[in-house]
Amino acid sequence: PCCVLVISSPPDQLKSERLLTEAGVHHLDRTACGVRCMQILNSLEQPLPGAAAITEALASQQGNDAEYTAQLALAITSALLKFIGAPPERIEISSKPLPAWPSGLPVAFSYEDSFIAEESARMIRDLLRHIVDADDPDEVDGQKSDFATRIMHLLHQRQLRLRSLSGSAIARVASVRGIPLIRRGQWPFKVRKEVPVESVLAVYQLGHGVHQQVLRNALPMPLSSATEKLLANRVALSRHLAQAGIPVPPIENEFTNINSTRRALRAADRLGYPVVLKTPGTIADSRVIPGLGDAAALTAAFEQLRGKGPRVVVEKQVPGEVFRCLIVNGEILAACRRQPFDITGDGVRPIAQLLRSELDSAPWEMHGNAYARTFQEHLKQALKVRGLDLDTVLPHGTVVRLQEGAEPLASGPIPDALDELRSFPSVLNLARDAVNCLGLKAAAVELAIQYSGKELKPGTATVIELDPDPDLAFHREQGEFLPLQTAALYLDALLPPKSDLRIQIAAVTGTNGKTTTCFMLDCILTAAGRTTGFAGSDGLYIRGQRRKKGILSGITGAVQIFGNRNVDTAILETSRGTLLQKGLAFDRCDVAACLNIDSDHLGEDGVETMEQLAAVKRTVVRSGRRAVVLNGEDPHCMGMLEYCNAERTYLVYSRVPPEEIMPRLNQGHYAICIKVDGPR
Numbered sequence: 001p002c003c004v005l006v007i008s009s010p011p012d013q014l015k016s017e018r019l020l021t022e023a024g025v026h027h028l029d030r031t032a033c034g035v036r037c038m039q040i041l042n043s044l045e046q047p048l049p050g051a052a053a054i055t056e057a058l059a060s061q062q063g064n065d066a067e068y069t070a071q072l073a074l075a076i077t078s079a080l081l082k083f084i085g086a087p088p089e090r091i092e093i094s095s096k097p098l099p100a101w102p103s104g105l106p107v108a109f110s111y112e113d114s115f116i117a118e119e120s121a122r123m124i125r126d127l128l129r130h131i132v133d134a135d136d137p138d139e140v141d142g143q144k145s146d147f148a149t150r151i152m153h154l155l156h157q158r159q160l161r162l163r164s165l166s167g168s169a170i171a172r173v174a175s176v177r178g179i180p181l182i183r184r185g186q187w188p189f190k191v192r193k194e195v196p197v198e199s200v201l202a203v204y205q206l207g208h209g210v211h212q213q214v215l216r217n218a219l220p221m222p223l224s225s226a227t228e229k230l231l232a233n234r235v236a237l238s239r240h241l242a243q244a245g246i247p248v249p250p251i252e253n254e255f256t257n258i259n260s261t262r263r264a265l266r267a268a269d270r271l272g273y274p275v276v277l278k279t280p281g282t283i284a285d286s287r288v289i290p291g292l293g294d295a296a297a298l299t300a301a302f303e304q305l306r307g308k309g310p311r312v313v314v315e316k317q318v319p320g321e322v323f324r325c326l327i328v329n330g331e332i333l334a335a336c337r338r339q340p341f342d343i344t345g346d347g348v349r350p351i352a353q354l355l356r357s358e359l360d361s362a363p364w365e366m367h368g369n370a371y372a373r374t375f376q377e378h379l380k381q382a383l384k385v386r387g388l389d390l391d392t393v394l395p396h397g398t399v400v401r402l403q404e405g406a407e408p409l410a411s412g413p414i415p416d417a418l419d420e421l422r423s424f425p426s427v428l429n430l431a432r433d434a435v436n437c438l439g440l441k442a443a444a445v446e447l448a449i450q451y452s453g454k455e456l457k458p459g460t461a462t463v464i465e466l467d468p469d470p471d472l473a474f475h476r477e478q479g480e481f482l483p484l485q486t487a488a489l490y491l492d493a494l495l496p497p498k499s500d501l502r503i504q505i506a507a508v509t510g511t512n513g514k515t516t517t518c519f520m521l522d523c524i525l526t527a528a529g530r531t532t533g534f535a536g537s538d539g540l541y542i543r544g545q546r547r548k549k550g551i552l553s554g555i556t557g558a559v560q561i562f563g564n565r566n567v568d569t570a571i572l573e574t575s576r577g578t579l580l581q582k583g584l585a586f587d588r589c590d591v592a593a594c595l596n597i598d599s600d601h602l603g604e605d606g607v608e609t610m611e612q613l614a615a616v617k618r619t620v621v622r623s624g625r626r627a628v629v630l631n632g633e634d635p636h637c638m639g640m641l642e643y644c645n646a647e648r649t650y651l652v653y654s655r656v657p658p659e660e661i662m663p664r665l666n667q668g669h670y671a672i673c674i675k676v677d678g679p680r
Contacts, residue, residue: 001583002090003117005077005125006104007070028065028132034058037072037131043148050079069132070105077109077124080151084158086116113201114186116158123150161201165408165473166218169487171204177491178500179206180587182563184214188556207501209533209567213494219469220441220494227438231468234280234313244437246430247462249276249448250316259311264302265295267314274317277301290317318462320448323417325431326470326486328442328493332428334475334486335418338446341403345394351383352390408473416475424451427461434463442494444470503567505586509574509620510595510631511613514553517595518573525569533561536573542566554578558585579616580605584623592624592646597636610636618643632657632671641669 037058041048048054057075060068070093081087091109111117127147163171174181185201203221206213214221223231230237238248252267268275275298276290289301298314305312322338343354382402383389394400408414421427431445444467450460475486495501506521508514515536522534526544534541535557540548542564552560553573561570562585572585597614607613614636621628624646631637632651641649641664648668651661657671665671 001114001117002108002110003121004094005073005107005121005128007066007073007107007128028068030058030061030068033072033131037076040127040131040147044151045148046083048079049082050075054079066105069128070107072131073107073124073128076127077107077120080124081109081120083151084116084120084155085162086111086113086120086158113158113161113183116154116161119154119157123147123154163201164217164471165482166469166471166487167202167204167215169472169482169484170206170215170218170491172482173484173487173491174206179491179495180208180500180502180562181206182559188559205563206495207499208505208562209503209564209570210531211499211501211503211568212563212565213501217469218442218472218490223468224439227440227468230438234278237466238315241434241437241463241466244433246434246437249318249462249464252314261299261302264298264312264314268292268295268298271314271316273298276315276317277305278313278315279305280311280313292317318448318464320450320460320462322464323421323427323447323449324474325418325421325428325445325447326442326472326475326490327431327435327445328490330432330436331493332418332421332431333489333493334416335421336414336474337417339414340401342399342401343394345396345398345400347393347396350391350393351388354394355379355390408471408476414474414476424449424456424461427456430461430463434466438466438468440468442470442490443468444474503562503570505570505572505589506591506593507572507574507584507586507589507620507623508593508595509576509579509617510593511576511598511600513595514573514575517593518571522571525571530569531566532569532571533564533567534571534573535561536571537575555582555585574620576601576607576613576616577605579619580607584619586623588623588625589620590624590626591629592620592622592627593629594618594621594631594637594640596631596634614639632661 037054041051041054053075054072057068057072060071062068063071074091074093078088078091081091088109088111091107094106094108109117130147171181182205183201184203184205203214203216206215230240235251238251241248250271252270264277274291274293276288277292277298278288287305289305292298292301302312324336324338325332326334343351345354379402380390383392386400386402388394388400427447427449431447434445435443444465445463446465446467448460448462448464450457472483472486472490474483476483477485508517508521515538518534518536522532522541522544525532531543532541534544535552537551537553539546539550540552540557540560543566548560553575555578558570558572561567561572572589574584594617597610597617599610599613602608602610602613607616618640621630621640622643622645624644626646627648627650628644628646629650629652630640632653638651646668648670651657651669651671653671653673656673661671
């Protein structure tokens, strides 16, 4: 998908024809534009990347004012999107104007998150209007803080809407493999306001209809209600695993969900130090503080966690090295040894430089990498708690532990330990059993193991964590930021071999007859035993039965068809308004048809001519891969032949095809003549 900014200034819209003038005639005060732009950009807390491109665009004296403003928009858009961590794969000035703005220059950029794209486009539009159209340069002073606030707010929204590293990697691999992806947390889906945005955006759908796989980050959905309840409560999960014969760390049964320091100390006395303190929620939401060796450490940790919820869990800390195994459908794909995140001072370099030398360079590429900002904020907080900051120079040999069992983003690539664990098949079987007893397709299992060399001490392997939403970033390869190689293995194990999870799609467009044609096709396919889903201007139908009334001939209807787990064939009526306003709901379809091009809707949405209308409709034709059906008697439909990418093209006639079409009937082109008896 892409977002489009149109740089245009018809005389009745902007003063003095400021943006659109004849070549060589400049009404725009470009010097003043540069001053206003730089004042606003300099008011930001951090410099925008790509500032050189903005400066170059400001200094340009080439082209008319519309072209000048478009180049400035291009530079600002690219810099802003990189700054907030949403860099587009493509950004360009279109060489062809849009039908609705024949005198405008479109600046288009691709996006993943529609909310961020639309908010960015609005802000860039307002910023450009102010830079180009302000009468008084002093007005900038009243706008600097406003724009700076809006940009930082947009950055914050981007941080909230970040997909996990696992989800981002899976989405990237799915895109490369041609697997369609639908994001459940944005338009056209409705999201309840009380649900945290980060939770909503974590859910996405790979594939369509009967073949779909829904994931929450890396967790395959849906889960049974019983499993959901277990995973939401550490104590219940621990008891369930223990009842299934899985060794787990002891928990003081009398004092679960502890709500006072006194109870926590009594529980620790009964279990014996050292202990681990945990909040009792899900793995993703919980906090864990291990290695509490005495009452003073436990009391301090309890006070630290009190703000995270009214209750905590005290658990016996199990000795041994901690390994994390990634398991999908009973197959162990990867394993690693969990290591704490330590830094050692040299008496010369500040902490920031020590980190740069010890970690991957990727997390420190701040611009264009929104995850790096999150990491740096967490890091600053961890240092602040210890009375340090990034500029602190640690004495030579001083070791600071920033985190126990470091997060993968903090510690960089962790060497794979699967070959090491293959020496202990009983440990790997224990990890499999822990996942199987919950009926999960995939999970990460952490085990504490006591061993010496290649000898495992009997009965010393203990399951200390089971995470149904495995973090693939623990298994990044050297040089990766996103765990792409592990995500590829994950999808191989989770999905059917060589599957793109697609259902068959027929898309019908044209001016008249779309709904009737779709009904006819629905009846034919239903009679053939297909489970059809039809979305059109008359409503939404599953197996020929109407489920919803209303005009659903756009993306909203198509997405509802794709989300139905019973449908194996989609029939999609695709209207002109849908194509102009939102585009297609799919990247390709099996069969595309254009019935006719007529003048019924000329003058709407900027489409003034039949040629413009045909250009809109042929978007559907270009998406067809197996077959395209065209009205051979409509010259505008025939003009779409050169845009066909399908294996076969069928030209339909109500009479014998004309002689001039005969030479074209080869290399996949076919003519169909419908015999008509009597007067038509």
